[in-house]
Amino acid sequence: MKAKDRMKKVSISDVAREAGVSVGTVSAVINGKSSVKPSTREKVTDAIRTLNFRPQGRAQNLKLNNDRRSIGLIIKQLDNPFYTEVAEGVKEYAKSHGYTLFITTSENDHEQEEQITNLFTTKDINGAIIAPVLDGDAEIDHLFRLKLLNFPFVLLEEVPGIRANVVSIDNTQVTKDLVRYLIQSGHSRIIHFAGPLNAPHALERIDGFKMAFSESHLVFDESLIIPAGGRFQHGFNTGLEYFKDKTAADFPLSVVCFNDQIALGLISALRKLKIKVPEQVSIVGYDNIELGEFGVVPLTTISPPKRELGQKAAEILIENIESDQILPIRNITLSAEITVRESTQALKTG
Amino acid sequence: MKAKDRMKKVSISDVAREAGVSVGTVSAVINGKSSVKPSTREKVTDAIRTLNFRPQGRAQNLKLNNDRRSIGLIIKQLDNPFYTEVAEGVKEYAKSHGYTLFITTSENDHEQEEQITNLFTTKDINGAIIAPVLDGDAEIDHLFRLKLLNFPFVLLEEVPGIRANVVSIDNTQVTKDLVRYLIQSGHSRIIHFAGPLNAPHALERIDGFKMAFSESHLVFDESLIIPAGGRFQHGFNTGLEYFKDKTAADFPLSVVCFNDQIALGLISALRKLKIKVPEQVSIVGYDNIELGEFGVVPLTTISPPKRELGQKAAEILIENIESDQILPIRNITLSAEITVRESTQALKTG
DNA sequence: TTGAAAGCGCTAACAC
DNA sequence: GTGTTAGCGCTTTCAA
Numbered sequence: 001m002k003a004k005d006r007m008k009k010v011s012i013s014d015v016a017r018e019a020g021v022s023v024g025t026v027s028a029v030i031n032g033k034s035s036v037k038p039s040t041r042e043k044v045t046d047a048i049r050t051l052n053f054r055p056q057g058r059a060q061n062l063k064l065n066n067d068r069r070s071i072g073l074i075i076k077q078l079d080n081p082f083y084t085e086v087a088e089g090v091k092e093y094a095k096s097h098g099y100t101l102f103i104t105t106s107e108n109d110h111e112q113e114e115q116i117t118n119l120f121t122t123k124d125i126n127g128a129i130i131a132p133v134l135d136g137d138a139e140i141d142h143l144f145r146l147k148l149l150n151f152p153f154v155l156l157e158e159v160p161g162i163r164a165n166v167v168s169i170d171n172t173q174v175t176k177d178l179v180r181y182l183i184q185s186g187h188s189r190i191i192h193f194a195g196p197l198n199a200p201h202a203l204e205r206i207d208g209f210k211m212a213f214s215e216s217h218l219v220f221d222e223s224l225i226i227p228a229g230g231r232f233q234h235g236f237n238t239g240l241e242y243f244k245d246k247t248a249a250d251f252p253l254s255v256v257c258f259n260d261q262i263a264l265g266l267i268s269a270l271r272k273l274k275i276k277v278p279e280q281v282s283i284v285g286y287d288n289i290e291l292g293e294f295g296v297v298p299l300t301t302i303s304p305p306k307r308e309l310g311q312k313a314a315e316i317l318i319e320n321i322e323s324d325q326i327l328p329i330r331n332i333t334l335s336a337e338i339t340v341r342e343s344t345q346a347l348k349t350g
Numbered sequence: 351m352k353a354k355d356r357m358k359k360v361s362i363s364d365v366a367r368e369a370g371v372s373v374g375t376v377s378a379v380i381n382g383k384s385s386v387k388p389s390t391r392e393k394v395t396d397a398i399r400t401l402n403f404r405p406q407g408r409a410q411n412l413k414l415n416n417d418r419r420s421i422g423l424i425i426k427q428l429d430n431p432f433y434t435e436v437a438e439g440v441k442e443y444a445k446s447h448g449y450t451l452f453i454t455t456s457e458n459d460h461e462q463e464e465q466i467t468n469l470f471t472t473k474d475i476n477g478a479i480i481a482p483v484l485d486g487d488a489e490i491d492h493l494f495r496l497k498l499l500n501f502p503f504v505l506l507e508e509v510p511g512i513r514a515n516v517v518s519i520d521n522t523q524v525t526k527d528l529v530r531y532l533i534q535s536g537h538s539r540i541i542h543f544a545g546p547l548n549a550p551h552a553l554e555r556i557d558g559f560k561m562a563f564s565e566s567h568l569v570f571d572e573s574l575i576i577p578a579g580g581r582f583q584h585g586f587n588t589g590l591e592y593f594k595d596k597t598a599a600d601f602p603l604s605v606v607c608f609n610d611q612i613a614l615g616l617i618s619a620l621r622k623l624k625i626k627v628p629e630q631v632s633i634v635g636y637d638n639i640e641l642g643e644f645g646v647v648p649l650t651t652i653s654p655p656k657r658e659l660g661q662k663a664a665e666i667l668i669e670n671i672e673s674d675q676i677l678p679i680r681n682i683t684l685s686a687e688i689t690v691r692e693s694t695q696a697l698k699t700g
Numbered sequence: 701t702t703g704a705a706a707g708c709g710c711t712a713a714c715a716c
Numbered sequence: 717g718t719g720t721t722a723g724c725g726c727t728t729t730c731a732a
Binding site: 021022023025028036037059063064 | 703704710
């Protein structure tokens with residue numbers, strides 16, 4: 001019975017029939033026109049309720065070319081301060097230009113990314129900013145489809161195989177700069193607490209780490225890369241494990257961390273082990289999250305322009321949305337800065 | 351010229367004319383049908399590109415009753431771990447039931463909330479979970495409109511004046527329980543670092559704080575409520591200011607904080623002032639964010655069931671979406687727990 | 701104050 | 717392979 005009822009969706013004419021009026025009248029009620037006699041209105045609202053009628057937005061807006069401005073954003077996860085701050089940059093710019101922002105998460109899953117982009121076109125979202133899933137073989141059919149449909153989009157990372165607007169941060173370069181800075185200030189034992197190895201950001205930082213070594217007198221060794229993860233607790237656990245047997249002879253040592261959460265977790269672990277930061281171990285984070293500045297040891301970190309990243313992407317996107325011609329492709333790389341606080345120590349003046 | 355061009359939207363028949371084919375053929379190309387001759391396909395894609403044609407999803411899906419499942423969520427801000435974890439609960443449930451989640455932020459602004467709900471109905475999102483804006487006079491016309499349209503929605507807080515599904519957390523009760531617990535464990539000097547005073551959550555906690563006092567031997571005084579804010583830095587600054595002139599005679603003292611960020615900021619401030627936690631000052635947070643557990647002093651806090659809140663709201667929403675009849679209204683209150691760690695000290699065994 | 705009917709932009713069936 | 721056309725569910729004239 002139920003299943004059968006659901007077979008056929010209730011439409012405005014069903015409501016009209018139930019209420020004993022015409023579809024025009026039902027439409028007038030739905031749209032709050034004052035021209036409807038109260039008693040008629042009541043008959044109609046009753047019918048709407050008994051039939052559980054839900055008007056279709058697409059049909060309502062087919063005639064009215066009511067294109068409320070909106071853009072979509074696909075990030076990987078919500079609990080990553082990096083992405084949420086990028087999202088805030090997007091939101092800021094979007095809002096000031098009259099666009100509503102829809103945020104979605106792909107959870108680094110291709111299928112979800114594809115499904116979301118389809119939904120964006122289906123629902124007449126005007127454009128999208130995408131932090132693309134990049135694991136293994138990039139499936140990019142859905143991006144080509146967006147191009148075919150002239151659906152404007154901006155990527156937050158380069159995707160091999162497709163020409164598209166990209167706004168990104170030069171992770172490799174800044175990590176390299178950072179390690180060079182450590183070397184110049186006298187550090188010779190430098191290790192890296194790396195992020196999730198399937199994340200492009202993690203790989204880019206490893207690359208930068210290696211590059212700095214190869215340009216210096218130091219010799220790189222795979223054992224210098226310690227997989228840690230992305231969360232506070234990962235930094236804590238990895239730190240505990242890595243440093244538990246270390247002795248005075250192993251110091252000074254410096255640790256370049258995948259992000260600030262890892263760095264803060266590591267600092268907590270070292271406190272537990274009674275190892276001094278920065279006297280024995282120098283620590284550098286990445287992202288410059290708010291908590292890094294106010295912790296026990298104010299964190300030296302890399303500050304990527306997160307908000308600006310979002311704003312710039314939104315700017316380019318909206319330019320494309322509002323242009324009646326197809327615009328040339330843009331590829332913008334933003335550079336990050338090193339913010340030196342108290343979790344690192346210079347062993348000599350560079 | 352440009353402005354004039356934009357007046358009239360490009361439609362599929364414009365493309366057909368430009369390419370010298372019929373609309374059926376253009377449609378076939380758009381939908382990737384293999385029945386189109388390569389040379390024709392190219393003529394069409396060229397025309398699509400030169401006219402910058404963007405097909406309207408609503409028209410495409412009017413015939414195909416292609417209702418891809420989706421739900422919307424309106425939270426207040428993205429940089430609040432409370433809401434993002436609620437959002438994760440929603441996402442989890444939604445995903446497991448085949449729904450895509452669109453997240454939006456109202457920034458506690460009525461106008462945005464209204465605009466977003468309109469967009470949800472316009473774009474045939476199937477239902478919404480809303481953390482409602484509640485400042486001053488609640489404008490709830492848009493919620494009544496949702497009811498008129500039988501658009502399913504669930505509120506994350508009670509809104510005066512409307513009967514609707516609500517899933518919420520009993521902030522008042524748990525704050526009261528917490529303060530009673532502090533009193534029972536021997537504290538008599540208890541203050542509250544309150545949240546933003548326009549936020550309902552902040553007011554609910556103040557209420558709970560007061561209620562615990564009135565049920566005890568302690569006397570409440572407005573000076574016990576110190577407005578702090580919601581962020582780490584607010585806790586830090588307010589803490590510095592409040593404790594700068596305190597002496598041994600003022601301790602032991604305990605501080606109930608609006609949230610964990612405030613509590614962590616306060617701990618940092620107290621370290622700076624060389625005031626001992628918990629020996630001199632006991633501190634309690636709210637939310638149980640990940641960092642609280644691993645900081646210098648593991649934080650005693652209130653643990654609201656954030657994920658469950660989101661899941662439950664999603665469950666009720668999807669039930670309503672999939673029902674062909676209007677379901678009875680649900681109102682569910684979840685209770686929070688107190689997680690005791692090391693930032694509080696019992697002055698006597700309760 | 702209400703009803704009848706044209707038409708929004710597209711898809712899909714069918715004809716050629 | 718491609719063109720023609722009915723019709724998706726609504727809104728909006730225009731009559732009555």
